Each structure stands twice: as C-alpha cells, then as structure tokens.
Amino acid sequence: MSSSVVMGDQLIARIPVDERGDALIDVRQHAPELRWSTLYAEPTGAYSRLRTGVLQRLRKARNALPPGYDLLLVEGYRPYDVQQRYYEDHCSELLERYGPLEPDTLRGLASRHVSPPDVAPHVSGAAIDLVLSDAEGNALDMGTRINATPDESDGACYLDAPNITDFARGHRDILATAMATAGFAAYPPEWWHWSYGDRYWAFTLEVQYALYGPVHP
Numbered sequence: 001m002s003s004s005v006v007m008g009d010q011l012i013a014r015i016p017v018d019e020r021g022d023a024l025i026d027v028r029q030h031a032p033e034l035r036w037s038t039l040y041a042e043p044t045g046a047y048s049r050l051r052t053g054v055l056q057r058l059r060k061a062r063n064a065l066p067p068g069y070d071l072l073l074v075e076g077y078r079p080y081d082v083q084q085r086y087y088e089d090h091c092s093e094l095l096e097r098y099g100p101l102e103p104d105t106l107r108g109l110a111s112r113h114v115s116p117p118d119v120a121p122h123v124s125g126a127a128i129d130l131v132l133s134d135a136e137g138n139a140l141d142m143g144t145r146i147n148a149t150p151d152e153s154d155g156a157c158y159l160d161a162p163n164i165t166d167f168a169r170g171h172r173d174i175l176a177t178a179m180a181t182a183g184f185a186a187y188p189p190e191w192w193h194w195s196y197g198d199r200y201w202a203f204t205l206e207v208q209y210a211l212y213g214p215v216h217p
C-alpha cells in the first residue's frame with residue numbers, strides 16, 4: 001500500500017487558488033455521449049455537474065481508452081453541505097471503530113476516504129469518481145467496490161494496492177493511463193477518484209496554484 005499525502009494534510013490546505021471561473025455545467029446535457037451510473041443520482045442533478053475544463057479533459061480521457069472500453073461516471077459536483085455530512089458521518093464511524101482520537105489524527109484518517117469540506121475537490125466541481133466499463137457501459141472488475149474504505153477493503157482501495165487480482169489490476173491500469181494522459185491527478189487512497197484543477201491536482205502535478213475553488217450555488 002502506498003503511503004501518500006492525504007486530502008486533509010496542511011500541505012494541501014496551504015495551496016492557493018487562482019480561480020479560473022469555468023462554469024459548472026450539467027455534463028449529461030453538454031456531453032450526452034458520456035455514460036453515468038445511477039448510483040449517486042439525486043433529483044437536483046448536482047452529481048452530474050463539472051467545470052467545463054474538467055469535462056474537456058474527460059472527453060480526452062475517453063478518447064485515450066483502448067477500443068472496447070468506456071468510462072462510467074459516478075459522481076462529480078457535491079454541494080458543500082453534502083460533503084460536510086459525508087465527512088461528519090465518516091468521522092463518527094472512525095470514532096466508533098477506534099475510540100477517541102486527536103483532531104489531527106481524525107482528520108488524517110478520515111480524509112483517506114472523505115475530504116474535509118474546506119479542501120474538498122468535489123465541492124469545486126473539479127473531481128470525478130468513475131469506473132472503467134466495457135463498450136456497453138457494464139462496470140468492470142476494479143478490485144473493490146467504488147467507495148470501499150481502507151478499513152473494509154484491507155487497503156485494496158488504494159490505486160496501487162498489491163492485494164487485487166491481475167484482472168482487476170489490468171482494468172485499473174487502463175483507467176489510470178487514460179486519466180493521466182488527459183491531465184487528471186489520482187487520489188492514491190481511492191482508485192476511482194480523479195481530479196483536474198483542484199488543490200490536490202496542483203500538489204500532485206507541482207503546479208503553483210489550484211484553478212478551481214469551492215462553488216456555492
């Protein structure tokens with residue numbers, strides 16, 4: 001399992017944002033060729049929104065896939081209050097599992113799986129959770145379910161985890177190559193989470209500024 005800087009690290013929070021101002025658009029309307037899972041679909045349609053610059057790169061990633069594969073998109077934009085709820089719920093789960101924890105320890109552990117709202121890339125419309133699919137849109141074996149926690153998957157949710165089959169490794173590698181080719185940054189604890197333009201992206205690619213800050217509708 002890789003040791004990596006997590007989203008809640010102060011190294012990430014310190015990265016400045018030079019807001020580029022790209023619109024947050026509904027990808028289902030602007031790019032009907034892209035496939036969406038219904039896993040996180042909700043009536044407001046927030047989940048299928050992304051910054052225009054992110055959509056542009058998603059198209060590039062799709063074009064970089066070998067024949068016979070496609071992307072199945074799961075969750076893009078997440079409103080601040082939803083992120084806050086995910087974060088608080090996950091912190092409660094961890095406290096139940098491990099007992100009392102120092103605030104910094106809790107932030108570090110929690111942000112392997114859910115970002116603290118102040119730095120959350122989904123709240124900026126800069127992150128997409130997705131899986132590799134076949135050409136018909138059937139999700140392929142990625143080694144764990146999407147959104148598996150490090151605890152439940154024995155760390156197999158980490159992008160470079162050794163404890164998955166060669167079959168699943170092949171699928172992760174195809175996804176990772178296409179996403180990296182298009183300019184996305186991976187989040188090492190989550191094989192399904194990729195971002196462009198947020199603070200974690202700037203950290204990974206050693207860019208001085210993030211391009212997208214939080215969007216509050």
Ligand SMILES: C[C@@H](N)C(=O)N[C@H](C)C(=O)O
Pocket residue numbers: 007086111112113114115120121122127129147187190193
């Ligand atoms: C909750 C999971 N799908 C996710 O998006 N995690 C990252 C780290 C986040 O909350 O930004």
Ligand SMILES: [Zn+2]
Pocket residue numbers: 122127128129192193194
């Ligand atoms: Zn994500």
